[in-house]
Amino acid sequence: MNVNGRPHPAPQDARRLLSDHLRHELGLTGTHVGCEHGVCGCCTVLLDGRPVRSCLLLAVQAEGHEVTTIEGLAVAGGPLHPVQQAFHECHALQCGFCTPGFVLAVVGLLKDNPHPTAEQIDEGIAGNLCRCTGYSSIRHAVRLAAELGAR
Secondary structure (H helix, E strand, O other): OEEOOEEOOOOOOOOOEHHHHHHHHOOOOOOOOOOOOOOOOOOEEEEOOEEEEOOOOEHHHHOOOEEEOHHHOOOOOOOOOHHHHHHHHOOOOOOOOOHHHHHHHHHHHHHHOOOOOHHHHHHHHOOOOOOOOOOHHHHHHHHHHHHOOOO
16 A cells, blocks of 8 residues: 555554554554544545545555555645645644544545535534534634635
8 A cells, every 4th residue: 555655565464454554553643543433533544535534444455545644744844735734823723633634534525625615614524523622713724725725
């Protein structure tokens, strides 16, 4: 599988979850594991550009595909991705645990719909849970990311 643009071997254990493979074998700890049931969205990564729950996929299911984690969204040493920039500017995080999953979910949303309505934003982030922000700053960040041309 390719992870953040680099080829990586498949895991040794065919039963290894993608979230565990990313965190424990590849050291990409920005993929957080919250509920381990696919409910909270903290483990969201992009699989071929689409948001997926990495705690619900076996790592072997990602073979032959491109996986993007939060670490691969912006170029190291370069500017933040527009969605990351919008989250920063809008203070759309507090503890930050859910943030990587939200950011990647929003990247997927804006890829499919670069100018979402308020209802489409709510639907696009509905699969991610945050216990800190109350979501208004996150919604504002999605609107700003759309204005910044995020895709």
